[in-house]
Amino acid sequence: MGELLEKAKKLKKASKQLGMLSTIEKNEALLKVADHLLTEKEFILHENAKDLEAGKDRGLSTSLLDRLLLTEERIEQIVDGVRQLVHLEDPIGETIEAWERPNGLQIQTIRVPLGVVGMVYEARPNVTVDAGSLCLKAGNAVLLRGSSSAIHSNKALVQVMREALKGTAIPEDAVQLLEDTSRETASEMFRLNEYLDVLIPRGGAGLIQTVVQNATVPVLETGVGNCHVFIDETAEKEMAITIAINAKLHRPSVCNAAETVLVHEKWPYVSELLTRLLEKGVELRGDETLVSSYSFVKPATEEDWASEFLAPILAVKQVSDVKEAINHIDQYGTKHSEAIIGENAENVRLFFQAVDAAVLYHNASTRFTDGEQFGYGAEIGISTQKLHARGPMGLKALTTTKAIVRGTGQIRS
Amino acid sequence: MGELLEKAKKLKKASKQLGMLSTIEKNEALLKVADHLLTEKEFILHENAKDLEAGKDRGLSTSLLDRLLLTEERIEQIVDGVRQLVHLEDPIGETIEAWERPNGLQIQTIRVPLGVVGMVYEARPNVTVDAGSLCLKAGNAVLLRGSSSAIHSNKALVQVMREALKGTAIPEDAVQLLEDTSRETASEMFRLNEYLDVLIPRGGAGLIQTVVQNATVPVLETGVGNCHVFIDETAEKEMAITIAINAKLHRPSVCNAAETVLVHEKWPYVSELLTRLLEKGVELRGDETLVSSYSFVKPATEEDWASEFLAPILAVKQVSDVKEAINHIDQYGTKHSEAIIGENAENVRLFFQAVDAAVLYHNASTRFTDGEQFGYGAEIGISTQKLHARGPMGLKALTTTKAIVRGTGQIRS
Numbered sequence: 001m002g003e004l005l006e007k008a009k010k011l012k013k014a015s016k017q018l019g020m021l022s023t024i025e026k027n028e029a030l031l032k033v034a035d036h037l038l039t040e041k042e043f044i045l046h047e048n049a050k051d052l053e054a055g056k057d058r059g060l061s062t063s064l065l066d067r068l069l070l071t072e073e074r075i076e077q078i079v080d081g082v083r084q085l086v087h088l089e090d091p092i093g094e095t096i097e098a099w100e101r102p103n104g105l106q107i108q109t110i111r112v113p114l115g116v117v118g119m120v121y122e123a124r125p126n127v128t129v130d131a132g133s134l135c136l137k138a139g140n141a142v143l144l145r146g147s148s149s150a151i152h153s154n155k156a157l158v159q160v161m162r163e164a165l166k167g168t169a170i171p172e173d174a175v176q177l178l179e180d181t182s183r184e185t186a187s188e189m190f191r192l193n194e195y196l197d198v199l200i201p202r203g204g205a206g207l208i209q210t211v212v213q214n215a216t217v218p219v220l221e222t223g224v225g226n227c228h229v230f231i232d233e234t235a236e237k238e239m240a241i242t243i244a245i246n247a248k249l250h251r252p253s254v255c256n257a258a259e260t261v262l263v264h265e266k267w268p269y270v271s272e273l274l275t276r277l278l279e280k281g282v283e284l285r286g287d288e289t290l291v292s293s294y295s296f297v298k299p300a301t302e303e304d305w306a307s308e309f310l311a312p313i314l315a316v317k318q319v320s321d322v323k324e325a326i327n328h329i330d331q332y333g334t335k336h337s338e339a340i341i342g343e344n345a346e347n348v349r350l351f352f353q354a355v356d357a358a359v360l361y362h363n364a365s366t367r368f369t370d371g372e373q374f375g376y377g378a379e380i381g382i383s384t385q386k387l388h389a390r391g392p393m394g395l396k397a398l399t400t401t402k403a404i405v406r407g408t409g410q411i412r413s
Numbered sequence: 414m415g416e417l418l419e420k421a422k423k424l425k426k427a428s429k430q431l432g433m434l435s436t437i438e439k440n441e442a443l444l445k446v447a448d449h450l451l452t453e454k455e456f457i458l459h460e461n462a463k464d465l466e467a468g469k470d471r472g473l474s475t476s477l478l479d480r481l482l483l484t485e486e487r488i489e490q491i492v493d494g495v496r497q498l499v500h501l502e503d504p505i506g507e508t509i510e511a512w513e514r515p516n517g518l519q520i521q522t523i524r525v526p527l528g529v530v531g532m533v534y535e536a537r538p539n540v541t542v543d544a545g546s547l548c549l550k551a552g553n554a555v556l557l558r559g560s561s562s563a564i565h566s567n568k569a570l571v572q573v574m575r576e577a578l579k580g581t582a583i584p585e586d587a588v589q590l591l592e593d594t595s596r597e598t599a600s601e602m603f604r605l606n607e608y609l610d611v612l613i614p615r616g617g618a619g620l621i622q623t624v625v626q627n628a629t630v631p632v633l634e635t636g637v638g639n640c641h642v643f644i645d646e647t648a649e650k651e652m653a654i655t656i657a658i659n660a661k662l663h664r665p666s667v668c669n670a671a672e673t674v675l676v677h678e679k680w681p682y683v684s685e686l687l688t689r690l691l692e693k694g695v696e697l698r699g700d701e702t703l704v705s706s707y708s709f710v711k712p713a714t715e716e717d718w719a720s721e722f723l724a725p726i727l728a729v730k731q732v733s734d735v736k737e738a739i740n741h742i743d744q745y746g747t748k749h750s751e752a753i754i755g756e757n758a759e760n761v762r763l764f765f766q767a768v769d770a771a772v773l774y775h776n777a778s779t780r781f782t783d784g785e786q787f788g789y790g791a792e793i794g795i796s797t798q799k800l801h802a803r804g805p806m807g808l809k810a811l812t813t814t815k816a817i818v819r820g821t822g823q824i825r826s
Contacts, residue, residue, distance in 0.1 A: 016743075020766055101788055105777060114799050115769070193625070197799050212606070216625055218632070218800045239822040246824035330429075352817055353433055356528070364518060364820025373825070374816075375514055386527050386610050386813035387631045388801040400799035403787075404765055407777025409652040411659035412786070 004185055007143060007176040008195035011116045014173040015141035019113045021169050023090035029168035030133055034082040036164035037129065037157075041075050047156035048125065055149055067123045068150055078126050081378065082133045088377040091395045092139045106406040111399045113139030115197040118189060120145045120211055122203035125153035131202070132161060132175050134380050138398035141174040143196065145189060148181040155179065190215040197400075202381050205308075220388060220397070222381035225255030225336035226308050227366045230325040230351070231273070232342025233264040239363060240341045241273050246365040247339065249280055253310050255382060256337050256369040260305060260315040262325045264342075270318070277314060286316040305332045322347040326354045333357060336384050337366040358384060358391035417598055420556060420589040421608035424529045427586040428554035432526045434582050436503035442581035443546055447495040449577035450542065450570070454488050460569035461538065468562055480536045481563055491539050494791065495546045501790040504808045505552045519819040524812045526552030528610040531602060533558045533624055535616035538566035544615070545574060545588050547793050551811035554587040556609065558602060561594040568592065603628040610813075615794050618721070633801060633810065635794035638668030638749035639721045640779045643738040643764070644686070645755025646677040652776060653754045654686050659778040660752065662693055666723045668795060669750050669782040673718060673728040675738045677755075683731070690727060699729040718745045735760040739767045746770060749797050750779040771797060771804035 018026075037044070048070040055065050091111050098108040117140045121127045128144055135142035146154045158177040165172040178189065190199060193216055200220045201211040208223055229247050231240045247258035263270050271294075274284060278296050285300035297316065304315045305328070319325045322340070329338055339361035340351040348362050359369045369392060371379020376394025383389045389397035431439075450457070461483040468478050504524050511521040530553045534540045541557055548555035559567040571590040578585040591602065603612060606629055613633045614624040621636055642660050644653045660671035676683050684707075687697060691709050698713035710729065717728045718741070732738045735753070742751055752774035753764040761775050772782045782805060784792020789807025796802045802810035 016767070016769075019769075099788065101786070105781060107787060112769075212629055218634075218798060220800070221631075236822075242824055243822065250825050352815075354429070356429075356432075356525075357815070359816040359818060361818045362820060364818055364823040365825050367825035368518060368818060368823070373514070374520060375512065385631060387633070390814050391816050401803050402765075402770070403772040403804050405772060405774045405777055405781060407775060409649075409656065410777040410781070411655055412663050412778050412780035 002185070003180050004178060004188055004192070007178065008116070008192055010173040011141040011143055011176055012195050014171040015113070015115045017171050018136070018141055018174050019092075019115070019139045021139065023092075025169035026090070026137060026139070027086045029165055029170040030082055030086055030137060032168050033133060033161050033164040034079045036160055037075065037079050037082070040156075040160045041072060044075060044153070044156045044160065045070060045072070047152040050152040051150050058149075060149065064123060064149075068125065068153070070125060070153060074126065078129045081130055085133055085137045085378060088137065088395060090137070091399050096401060103410050104408060105410055108404045109401045110404060111396070112402045114398055114400050116141045116143065116195060117398065118143045118145065118192075118196045118199040118217065120186070120189075120199060120201045120203075120207065122147050122207055123150050125150045125157060127202060128154050128157045128177070129161065130378075131200070131380055132158070134378055134395065135398060136170060136174060138395045140398055141176075143176050143178060143189070145178040145181070145186060151179065151181060187214055190217060193217050200381055220381065220383055220393065221385040222393075223255065223336070223384035224308050224334045225257070225382075225384070226260070226306065226332060226334045227256060227258045227337045227339075228260045228262055228325075228329050228333060229258045229339045229341065229366065230262040230319075230322070230329070231264060231267055232322060232340060232344055232347050233266045234343040235264075235267055235341040236343070237269045237272070240267075241269070241276055243339065243341055243363070243365050244273060245277060245280055247367055248277070248282060248314050249312060250365070250367050252312050255308070256366050257310070258314070258339075258366050259307060259309050260317065260332070262317050262319050262328055265318045265320055274316065281312055283313045284316055285313065287318060289318055290316055308334070322350055326351060329355055329357075334384060336382070337361065337369040339364065339366050358382070415598070416593050417591060417601055417605070420591065421529070421605055423586040424554040424556055424589055425608050427584040428526065428528045430584050431549070431554055431587050432505075432528070432552045434552065436505075438582035439503065439550060439552070440499045442578055442583040443495055443499055443550060445581050446546060446574050446577040447492045449573055450488065450492050450495070453569075453573045454485060457488060457566070457569045457573065458483060458485070460565040463565040464563050471562075473562070477536060477562075481538065481566070483538060483566060487539065491542045494543055498546055498550045498791060501550065501808060503550070504812050509814060516823050517821060518823055521817045522814045523817060524809070525815045527811055527813050529554045529556065529608060530811065531556045531558065531605075531609045531612045531630065533599070533602075533612060533614045533616075533620065535560050535620055536563050538563045538570060540615060541567050541570045541590070542574065543791075544613070544793060545571070547791050547808065548811060549583060549587060551808045553811055554589075556589050556591060556602070558591040558594070558599060564592065564594060600627055603630060606630050613794055633794065633796055633806065634798040635806075636668065636749070636797035637721050637747045638670070638795075638797070639673070639719065639745060639747045640669060640671045640750045640752075641673045641675055641738075641742050641746060642671045642752045642754065642779065643675040643732075643735070643742070644677060644680055645735060645753060645757055645760055646679045647756040648677075648680055648754040649756070650682045650685070653680075654682070654689055656752065656754055656776070656778050657686060658690060658693060660780055661690070661695060661727050662725060663778070663780050665725050668721070669779050670723070671727070671752075671779050672720060672722050673730065673745070675730050675732050675741055678731045678733055687729065694725055696726045697729055698726065700731060702731055703729055721747070735763055739764060742768055742770075747797060749795070750774065750782040752777065752779050771795070
């Protein structure tokens with residue numbers, strides 16, 4: 001039996017035990033995990049150094065090496081994350097709905113763990129612990145499939161987590177790392193419906209598409225964000241400019257950053273908006289009118305409207321009204337986060353109704369699409385699909401339901 | 414452009430209009446559909462006769478021909494189904510949760526349509542109208558892909574539905590039949606992520622597996638039910654026997670029928686249970702002990718424990734306690750509907766906690782796993798998967814959410 005199948009079987013078994021634990025038992029185990037990660041800091045850093053060494057030899061870029069890097073401080077952040085999970089409300093066991101049928105049947109839907117979660121992710125080794133511990137808190141066993149470039153770090157982190165679980169109520173087999181990072185084994189993992197209840201890919205568009213295209217296990221798609229800020233005719237000057245700058249520049253490399261600003265052609269402050277963005281170092285790519293009016297605006301290509309730049313580059317377009325803005329977003333958006341800035345309530349209503357996206361904003365930055373910012377305390381990813389969970393996914397997104405029906409001998413007639 | 418892509422584009426466009434309609438507008442259109450189906454009864458029956466003729470020529474079995482058959486009465490039932498939808502609460506627009514963040518952001522999650530639903534189903538032409546109208550009520554456009562054996566009936570039904578929608582608020586393009594029933598086009602449909610938001614297969618295990626194995630569009634898996642009734646030591650005699658008979662025989666061909674009865678070895682009435690089942694015409698397949706004690710019980714094979722017989726055949730096994738029953742269900746069950754009959758509250762609690770299935774029953778028949786019986790009014794299928802919806806799926810399962818965030822200029826710091 002290969003590594004994948006062997007671990008999958010252990011996970012399924014462990015998930016049954018884990019699903020029956022109390023909140024206290026899970027929290028105690030998570031605190032042990034946090035403590036042990038701190039204790040084993042040196043070992044983890046030592047193993048992480050091997051990945052960095054190998055990465056340098058393979059000529060990885062500085063930014064990729066930075067994603068791979070663990071430091072004392074980063075380990076402490078990871079540990080803080082695990083400790084914070086202890087304070088989050090346990091979703092398991094919650095009664096969602098309860099009702100009685102005319103024949104006397106008492107129906108109750110309750111929240112239960114999904115079972116076994118398959119995490120598929122790229123270089124950042126912190127995902128190993130962040131996602132792993134989040135799965136445990138929601139009562140799920142987790143199969144972690146990271147990238148080969150982080151294999152020493154991931155092995156070390158999982159080893160430390162498993163050591164910490166010994167002697168706790170959570171079976172150590174509830175956390176497994178798939179050490180075989182070959183494509184063939186990944187493909188097998190994506191089709192392991194008998195053992196995996198869900199796959200959650202986290203990473204770039206390429207990784208996510210690989211999982212979606214090849215999986216038969218249901219996928220919680222987290223994804224690409226080509227987010228827009230639409231500045232309506234009535235937008236307050238400072239608010240609009242501040243939000244556009246924040247949405248673009250606060251952290252350009254993430255999915256909830258804005259990639260295009262749409263400006264109502266009658267909004268009087270477009271010149272100041274563009275100048276301020278330019279001063280902040282943003283490369284501007286605009287429509288014909290803007291290009292002819294502002295020498296520092298480069299012409300936007302068709303591709304630019306569809307791009308998630310993940311960089312300080314912004315596409316800018318003037319539109320004649322909210323409907324043109326909605327149509328543009330409909331054509332190029334990725335159903336992630338879309339904002340309207342303005343004081344015309346009817347336009348806001350129309351924008352909220354017509355734009356199909358996970359999160360819609362009025363007079364706020366798209367950067368708030370985030371589990372922490374939504375108050376979920378932690379996040380396993382941001383769903384850009386429509387089934388199961390949409391937008392930031394916290395602990396609840398890692399659960400399913402069970403219907404419990406209590407009768408007194410009812411039969412169907 | 415092929416038929417599939419052309420219709421998919423029209424559906425996507427229509428879904429946007431449909432998603433913005435009021436409940437009254439949708440209900441008025443549904444009533445028109447109901448009326449017109451009655452008016453065009455003769456035409457529908459005439460077209461249905463062509464399918465039956467072709468089916469006889471191809472040597473279809475009597476039961477398959479019966480599934481294909483429409484009669485005046487069956488059309489009236491279909492029409493009643495559409496009319497009943499009008500009385501169901503419209504899930505669209507419902508506020509699910511609303512909260513405020515410390516920074517003043519007002520977050521609200523609301524229920525919105527999925528968009529475009531792809532229904533993939535087998536012979537029964539009633540699904541064309543049942544599923545089609547249910548999708549419309551939830552604000553979704555629907556692509557119907559039935560089987561070639563029902564093509565004339567399906568064409569007629571969709572033609573009549575579309576005619577009825579003319580002049581209503583629902584665009585007629587919101588309902589489309591994929592007339593090309595080739596496998597190649599089906600495979601293309603299953604991977605049409607740009608236009609389809611979800612696939613719902615309804616039919617036998619083969620059809621469902623074909624969709625799951627080939628789809629990249631998210632699938633709401635409806636499925637096979639290998640359901641169990643566990644009769645605990647403390648079960649009341651008449652209640653247990655009545656429920657076992659009902660679960661097996663009320664309608665043996667459906668997924669919520671019981672396929673195996675597990676009996677606690679100390680329950681004193683096994684002889685009467687088996688005799689009564691036999692008298693009702695049930696073929697019994699049992700474990701060694703039962704076979705050696707009762708001449709009319711045939712030996713059950715390993716395959717029998719895993720079978721969804723869909724026929725008056727029942728596997729019967731004696732178990733030593735509730736844990737053995739749970740383990741048996743864990744090994745052979747399909748996570749659909751599982752029942753425990755008995756008066757030991759601790760065993761019921763354990764059964765409810767440990768058995769992983771969509772619906773669990775205490776002292777009631779598994780036959781209640783059904784949208785109508787749950788009080789959902791209508792049902793698009795019974796989900797046996799864990800994401801999005803589990804168990805009977807009513808209108809809510811055909812919706813997703815949108816988060817609406819209202820700010821006063823908040824940016825992320």
